[in-house]
Amino acid sequence: xxNLLRYLNxxxxxxxxxxxxxxxxxxxxxxxxxxxxxxxxxxxxxLFYIDNGYCRSYHVIDGIEKNTGFFFENDIAxxxxxxxxxxxxxxxxxxxxxxxxxxxxxxxxFRAAAQAPEIxxxxxxxxxxxxxxxxxxxxxxxxxxxxxxxxxxxxxxxxMLQRVSLTQLSSFLGVARExxxxxxxxxxxx
Amino acid sequence: xxNLLRYLNxxxxxxxxxxxxxxxxxxxxxxxxxxxxxxxxxxxxxLFYIDNGYCRSYHVIDGIEKNTGFFFENDIAxxxxxxxxxxxxxxxxxxxxxxxxxxxxxxxxFRAAAQAPEIxxxxxxxxxxxxxxxxxxxxxxxxxxxxxxxxxxxxxxxxMLQRVSLTQLSSFLGVARExxxxxxxxxxxx
DNA sequence: GATATTTTGTGACGATCGTCACAGCGCTGA
DNA sequence: TCAGCGCTGTGACGATCGTCACAAAATATC
Numbered sequence: 368x369x370n371l372l373r374y375l376n377x378x379x380x381x382x383x384x385x386x387x388x389x390x391x392x393x394x395x396x397x398x399x400x401x402x403x404x405x406x407x408x409x410x411x412x413x414l415f416y417i418d419n420g421y422c423r424s425y426h427v428i429d430g431i432e433k434n435t436g437f438f439f440e441n442d443i444a445x446x447x448x449x450x451x452x453x454x455x456x457x458x459x460x461x462x463x464x465x466x467x468x469x470x471x472x473x474x475x476x477f478r479a480a481a482q483a484p485e486i487x488x489x490x491x492x493x494x495x496x497x498x499x500x501x502x503x504x505x506x507x508x509x510x511x512x513x514x515x516x517x518x519x520x521x522x523x524x525x526x527m528l529q530r531v532s533l534t535q536l537s538s539f540l541g542v543a544r545e546x547x548x549x550x551x552x553x554x555x556x557x
Numbered sequence: 558x559x560n561l562l563r564y565l566n567x568x569x570x571x572x573x574x575x576x577x578x579x580x581x582x583x584x585x586x587x588x589x590x591x592x593x594x595x596x597x598x599x600x601x602x603x604l605f606y607i608d609n610g611y612c613r614s615y616h617v618i619d620g621i622e623k624n625t626g627f628f629f630e631n632d633i634a635x636x637x638x639x640x641x642x643x644x645x646x647x648x649x650x651x652x653x654x655x656x657x658x659x660x661x662x663x664x665x666x667f668r669a670a671a672q673a674p675e676i677x678x679x680x681x682x683x684x685x686x687x688x689x690x691x692x693x694x695x696x697x698x699x700x701x702x703x704x705x706x707x708x709x710x711x712x713x714x715x716x717m718l719q720r721v722s723l724t725q726l727s728s729f730l731g732v733a734r735e736x737x738x739x740x741x742x743x744x745x746x747x
Numbered sequence: 748g749a750t751a752t753t754t755t756g757t758g759a760c761g762a763t764c765g766t767c768a769c770a771g772c773g774c775t776g777a
Numbered sequence: 778t779c780a781g782c783g784c785t786g787t788g789a790c791g792a793t794c795g796t797c798a799c800a801a802a803a804t805a806t807c
Contacts, residue, residue, distance in 0.1 A: 498691060505625070509698065739794090770791100
């Protein structure tokens with residue numbers, strides 16, 4: 368919990384009352400490797416604050432997993448669409464390592480927001496940050512080629528390369544595993 | 558203004574007090590074709606509710622415009638990153654036709670939210686909807702090929718095809734104009 | 748309505764990518 | 778220690794894409 372509260376405080380300073388109002392919305396949970404945080408078809412009614420370990424989100428298209436995001440320590444993972452609309456999730460979120468998360472329950476969060484206006488603002492900030500990250504990777508695909516996308520991740524998210532396998536990364540970057548392997552080779556030569 | 562208020566009411570019912578609190582944040586403005594709503598290097602301190610006409614957002618990479626979004630009547634256009642963080646915008650938003658928008662000023666909006674808690678909630682809803690749209694097009698690129706992306710737009714956003722030129726659309730779909738032309742040709746045959 | 752400008756179609760060609768196939772490497776567990 | 782498994786590298790080949798070039802069609806402008 369301490370990590371989460373420290374994180375939230377970097378977003379905005381929270382009064383003791385707001386923290387007290389927030390507490391009932393929080394649950395700590397451990398996940399084994401390859402255990403689902405969210406599964407296709409379920410409704411997402413949580414924000415997952417990643418305390419330790421990391422997870423990935425992916426769609427299954429024609430039986431093939433396509434990664435759409437990685438979430439590491441101090442990130443918040445969720446399906447913003449399902450979370451907001453109450454529709455069933457079309458994507459999965461799965462632990463890539465043993466993982467511990469603080470689960471922020473949607474309904475309890477709304478109850479807390481009704482009590483403490485700071486929580487409402489906090490929720491807005493969280494969603495805005497999530498939206499900014501979405502935008503970052505959305506534009507990445509519209510603006511750059513596969514090799515430029517790799518460069519971007521190397522420069523701006525080096526930790527991702529250290530923890531994610533080439534196979535998983537290639538799915539995220541939208542290219543075949545072999546292509547990513549060759550991109551790296553081409554650069555090593557020049 | 559009426560259109561905007563009708564739109565906001567579909568998101569959540571607003572009391573007369575909330576509407577009154579919101580009014581000072583609103584300005585109606587007309588833009589000529591090719592006039593900027595937001596220019597690279599500026600800080601985005603507005604949400605643009607599109608009342609009439611449409612606009613596009615684009616980045617300039619190596620002197621080439623790359624479209625990242627189109628915004629039509631009843632959409633809200635903004636740079637969520639710049640709007641939220643106060644950093645300078647890296648993208649442009651420009652009118653593709655004569656356009657009228659209702660400009661929602663950021664600072665005034667925050668003042669209104671401090672007065673009326675409904676406005677805070679409304680702001681959160683707007684941002685969440687914006688985030689959902691971002692996610693939609695973000696996954697579009699990660700999951701599908703160029704021709705599948707065209708299919709998706711044809712099915713889910715047909716109005717876009719009717720109003721946007723092939724050249725502009727190809728930039729948005731991340732392929733060369735010629736490629737998009739050939740994709741359409743290939744399908745017409747089969 | 749004639750002209751200028753923009754938009755779209757198409758051919759050619761080289762570069763890149765996806766797919767299939769297989770080999771090597773490192774880690775894990777019996 | 779050795780077999781099994783997952784991850785990565787690489788070769789071959791066909792498909793697709795980007796680029797340059799130019800013609801045709803559609804649209805805008807006066």
